[in-house]
Amino acid sequence: MSLFTGVGVSSGRASGPVARVAEALPEPAATPAPADAAAEARRIRPAAEAVANRLFERAGVVGGEAKAVLETTAAMALDPALLSQAEQLVTNNALPAPRAVHEAANGFADALRNAGGYLAERVRDIHDVRDRVIAELLGATPPGVPDLDRPSVLLARDLAPADTADLDPRLVLALVTEEGGPTSHTAILARALGIPAVVAARGILAAAPVVGVLVDGDTGSVETSGEPVRTRAAERGRGVDWNGAGGTADGHAVSIVANVGSAADARLAVEAGAQGVGLFRTEFCYLGADEEPDVRTQRAAYAEVLSPFEGRPVVVRTLDAGADKPLSFLDMGTEPNPALGVRGLRVCFERPGVLDRQLEAIAGAEQDSGAKVSVMAPMVATADEAAWFADRVRAAGLGRAGVMIEVPAAALTADEVLDAVDFVSVGTNDLAQYVFAADRMSGALAGLNDPWQPALLRLVALIGQAGHRLGKPVGVCGEAASDPLLAGVLAGLGVSSLSMGAAAVPAVGSALAAHPLVAYQKAAEEAKNAPNAARAREAAFATLQ
Template sequence: MSSFSGVGVSSGRASGPVARVAEALPEPAAAPAPTDPAAEARRIRPAAEAVADRLSERAGAVGGEAKALLETTAAMALDPALLSQAEQLVTGNSLPAARAVHEAANGFAEALRSAGGYLAERVRDIHDVRDRIIAELLGATPPGVPDLERPSVLLARDLAPADTADLDPRLVLALVTEEGGPTSHTAILARSLGIPAVVAARGVLAAAPVVGATVDGDTGAVDTSSEAVRTQAAQRPTEVNWTGTGGTSDGHSVSILANVGSVADAHLAVEAGAQGVGLFRTEFCYLATDDEPDVPTQRAAYAGVLTPFAERPVVVRTLDAGADKPLSFLDMGVEPNPALGVRGLRICFERPGVLDRQLEAIVAAAEESGAQVAVMAPMVATADEASWFAERVRAAGLGRAGVMIEVPAAALAAHEILDAVDFVSIGTNDLAQYVFAADRMSGALASLNDPWQPALLRLIAQVGQAGQKLGKPVGVCGEAAADPLLAGVLTGLGVTSLSMTAAAVPAVGSALAAHPLAAYQVAADAAQNAPSAARAREAAVTSLQA
């Protein structure tokens, strides 16, 4: 028996036989050069079409978020820019088709990685599409989840969204990955399915031979064995009973909202029963053009997302870009440390017109859609910045202005910031990486980005207290809100709304109704005073079971 420690991201304990997820093929060789480059280039599109067809076939067998995810991945496989770039590398550089796809996809992935945040999390999707097309070109077994004939523990380096979209929870006992982090798609999906999961279990793939495993999604412990272990499924959460109205068992209201970044996301959120949108990412409107989109273009794009939420609240985040999320029309230049540079609201101090035009488009889209729109700014550090933003929002004709709490300075100045705005929303993903100086995309630092870290909970508590004193809303729109247990703790810390991926809405809304506010306040106090993330989760569980 060998023991490994990772980050538990979905509760429960399960054991059983191990099924390894096929890894990507080795990097394809750049030689020999094709004897007929034109013919070699013509192989790429049929291979991509075959991959897209298989993904589309899988999409036809499922619904909801899984269907949308598989359809999106299929569309990514057929991206004209990706295929054209790969073909040019064959005809222009005499690369074999597989190598050309590898290099073209890596270029796209690097652009997303440089963008940071939500966009950087799409790098795994690009790599997945790349590896599937390469496998098709080489006639090899594509990476991904094998066909399961019996309930098994899945062991993988990482899981692409397309790997997990149509997993059968009756056959998947638990998920274990060597890479990934608390905000990864694996974590989100596992929670939504009620499957125990551990990520960042470093070294687990090197253990050999592995026949069986025991996984504890609460503590992050993974025990592997060279012999068979008893198959035991985790006890599934009680039946989800989401009423569509968020709150605790004693009637304390907590809005259960969704994070969206596209029209497809908006429809999924409605299907999940979200009460509104706590984070509408507007970057999608800027990514497909080299020039700043004009007001009519922005209005149409925003209205498409807002319309499904007519008469419901939607919080729109203004453009979150900068040197770490490069957009050509901003011409930000090169910064030595772009993650700590001019980004988010900071780009608007020298380019206020970019913000004013976006606000004009948001106002028009709000009027067209009938949604109850509020606007918030990213990367705010001081009360003066918050006040500057609020003045421009109100001058544009929008009634409610808020800001993101993503840096420690903003959390520490929450009272002064809330004096200047109508609400705040805590981005736990960014706040954690700035608090712990730990890149959230680094699997090696996943434990520091665990949202159960007591230091992070204490900062959230400070913001919650400021909101309560001033009678103003405090939301959480990081993926911490998608953890049903942590959602209750956040409520106990003073959070008044929780915004998450659509898939998590029913489970979180249902779980929150299990206890009264006072119980969550006691659990929150125990968690934030624990010595570690693991002990914080344990303290919350013990408190709520008392």
């Protein structure tokens, strides 16, 4: 057997036969020039429509998030700007249709990648659409997950949302990818399905023919074999015995709450038993809007998300937009480094009216829904910024103001930041990215963005200690909170609430209730003093055994 090491992003062990996800076709040639450029250009739109129709057909037999993913990908395939650009490359540059689609899509993908943040996360989707349309034009097998006739481990370079939206979890033992990172689609999907997953397993696709694998989502190891291995599924249904009360075995309270971005997410969170919402992303109300939504429109949209949590706490994050999530009505222009530019709360310093109108809408939605609303701002760097935001929140009639800690400066001055607000929530995804100067979308840097990195845990410890000194809550709403083992370590570091995708709620709640706080404090001490992420995970696991 051969051993590969990546980043474990969803816990558990599983083994079984391999099912390879078909990769994209080779880059299409730019020659020969079409004999009839107009006729060649006319081939593009029907090919895109065929791809979109198949995706819509798949969307028609599923529901929830899977339906939304497939419909969104289908809409991308029909994007008029993309199709028009490809057609022009055929007629103006005499390119064959497959090459024209390739170049047009790559231009769109480059623009999104340069924008960074949320939009950079859509690059994989554009490539997925590109490859499907090219395969249609060439009459070839499209990339994606093969039809599974037995339980298998999926092995891929990376996974696009449309690849996996309608996977049958009874047939997927685990996921292994050569690229991707802790916040990639593969990681999020695996945690939602409750199956082991390892990303950034460099070199595994070039290995000798792989027949069977053993996947360890805790350590990040993948053992490959050229012979069949025993099929063993990871234990599913973790957390079904959770009683819904967030806390440790000795009664220390830790709220188990959910991340939501839509009314559908809110309903799923309630069904999963979440005690409230730790992160309500409000961007859904703005993305794609040519004009700023008025207060009445925002109020209605927010109330729909808040209503399932009547009487329960909900933390609403104000607009996290800017150069990395460009909105046309903000007219932000371009920046050389959007990830370090005007984003989050920084957008509002020159446009306070945008924030004030959103706060007015949130206050109205609180009245309409009966939820207990707190509001926090993203991308806060200093105590002065936190105080500026808190003043505006209170002026809007909202009771609790907080901020996200995603910038190392805010973590290092956590006492002063907490003195200005009522609570903080740690966004571990961005905090890791900024601490290690490592793009969280880069598979090559996935190890640096591992939430078990001791440097990141030490920053969380500083924030937790500040919260304890000032008697104010410290939450975590990054992907780190959805790891059942890491959740206990975070509690040991002083975190008082953990917010995650709805699917992870029962497993985290159950795991947290397995040990007393003192055990988690010991595990946290061992983890943050470890020399690397892998040793930190091992130390915590050994301490809690």
